[in-house]
Amino acid sequence: MPQLARLPRHPSHHHRTGSRSAAQLAPVDAPDGHHPLAFRRLYGRKLRINVLSETALLGLEHQGGHTGFLDCVELMSRHPDLEVEVNGRTTADVLHAHSWGPLYLWRGLGLAKRRIFTAHVLPETAEGAMPFARIGAPLIHRYLKLVYGYSDVVVAVAPRMARLLGESLGVRSQIRTIPNPLRSDRFRPSPALREEGRRLLGITGDRPVVLGVGQLQPRKGIPDFAKVAWGTPEADFVWVGGRPFGMVSAGIAELGRLRASPPPNMRFAGMFPLDQMPAIYNAADVFLFPSLQENCPYAPLEAAGCGLPVVFRDLPEYRELYRSEYLAARDPLGFTAQVNALLRSQAERERWGRASLRLARHFTPEAYVEATAALYDHVACGRIPSIPPRRETRARSEEILSSLS
Numbered sequence: 001m002p003q004l005a006r007l008p009r010h011p012s013h014h015h016r017t018g019s020r021s022a023a024q025l026a027p028v029d030a031p032d033g034h035h036p037l038a039f040r041r042l043y044g045r046k047l048r049i050n051v052l053s054e055t056a057l058l059g060l061e062h063q064g065g066h067t068g069f070l071d072c073v074e075l076m077s078r079h080p081d082l083e084v085e086v087n088g089r090t091t092a093d094v095l096h097a098h099s100w101g102p103l104y105l106w107r108g109l110g111l112a113k114r115r116i117f118t119a120h121v122l123p124e125t126a127e128g129a130m131p132f133a134r135i136g137a138p139l140i141h142r143y144l145k146l147v148y149g150y151s152d153v154v155v156a157v158a159p160r161m162a163r164l165l166g167e168s169l170g171v172r173s174q175i176r177t178i179p180n181p182l183r184s185d186r187f188r189p190s191p192a193l194r195e196e197g198r199r200l201l202g203i204t205g206d207r208p209v210v211l212g213v214g215q216l217q218p219r220k221g222i223p224d225f226a227k228v229a230w231g232t233p234e235a236d237f238v239w240v241g242g243r244p245f246g247m248v249s250a251g252i253a254e255l256g257r258l259r260a261s262p263p264p265n266m267r268f269a270g271m272f273p274l275d276q277m278p279a280i281y282n283a284a285d286v287f288l289f290p291s292l293q294e295n296c297p298y299a300p301l302e303a304a305g306c307g308l309p310v311v312f313r314d315l316p317e318y319r320e321l322y323r324s325e326y327l328a329a330r331d332p333l334g335f336t337a338q339v340n341a342l343l344r345s346q347a348e349r350e351r352w353g354r355a356s357l358r359l360a361r362h363f364t365p366e367a368y369v370e371a372t373a374a375l376y377d378h379v380a381c382g383r384i385p386s387i388p389p390r391r392e393t394r395a396r397s398e399e400i401l402s403s404l405s
Helices: 038-043 064-076 102-107 123-127 137-150 159-167 191-200 222-230 252-260 274-282 298-305 316-321 332-343 346-360 365-380 394-402
Strands: 047-052 082-086 094-097 115-119 153-156 174-177 209-213 236-240 266-270 286-289 310-313 326-329
Touching: 038 365, 047 064, 047 102, 047 365, 064 082, 064 298, 064 365, 094 102, 094 365, 102 137, 115 137, 115 365, 123 137, 153 159, 153 365, 159 174, 159 316, 191 274, 209 222, 209 274, 209 298, 222 236, 222 252, 222 266, 222 332, 274 298, 286 298, 286 332, 298 310, 298 346, 310 332, 310 346, 326 332, 326 346, 332 346
Parallel strands: 047 082, 047 094, 094 115, 115 153, 153 174, 209 236, 209 286, 236 266, 286 310, 310 326
Antiparallel strands: none
């Protein structure tokens, strides 16, 4: 029998800093689909939001944080009470950053009590992405703690992440939990997209395809993906993703050897534009995601939205994040058993494909927009509880920036 992981019916999303889930933040929908914001009633104008990210400037467009930034800009621009600017230089009512570089620190000057930061990474995320990061772990830990502390509200993309921000990093800012949204208008089952995706991947014939998606780094569990390929010769295994940090990406030597000599039924397909990814997911029959550490990853959500049966590594993050049943295993032997059981039975693939669609329905864009808009409203109207006093703004920014030198 496959191992089944299920989220408790009423999980606790609270920790000592007072995080709340997206559902708890979102108010009751208004007739037009959006809850009118108190800010507009008070001031008679739209609430101005500056959404900021340095990922495009640094060539990191294929990271999940960049996708989160793009989704935030596009989705929040739909709210009738918001005026959204991207990487703006003018003063806004609220600054919402999705990256943790110096630009956020400078743009946040003069915006005390109005700075929101979405935490897409924890220190262990950075350690798994860049070489020598373990050596610099104390510096990374201190820097992230300073950046999060500079923010008035930190948005965690997963419940467990919210707890770790408070317990491991000692973040004193207010913490709220708002998971990443799934763009269900893009990521959906489609026979036409399946045909296009198999053409893009160069797949001919009817051999089943097991897909993996993620950056080329050891944290993504790619060596285990290869081991499953060795144990499943009747299927083709395709890994989609690149090296966002180029030659300084973590595990470049180990993964270089694997890329040079993969299993005969496995290949690395490289990166694809975001608008082609729905077709790539639809081209597959099973999605295998053996990552060793995640927060609220986009790839398995997107695969689930396309109706693929998804096999996860059994991680505590998922048990709290997903409010629906899913398949999970702990090691290559377990992954191989799960994948083979799915490939041998169309009924099982259909069963777990339906389970994936149920899982995906908990991450709607509508819930994300309402939760995030409510948070903007709370911050702009001064409803976020104060944190203990600190030296504000310019001195605080200079302290953080000096840690980079």
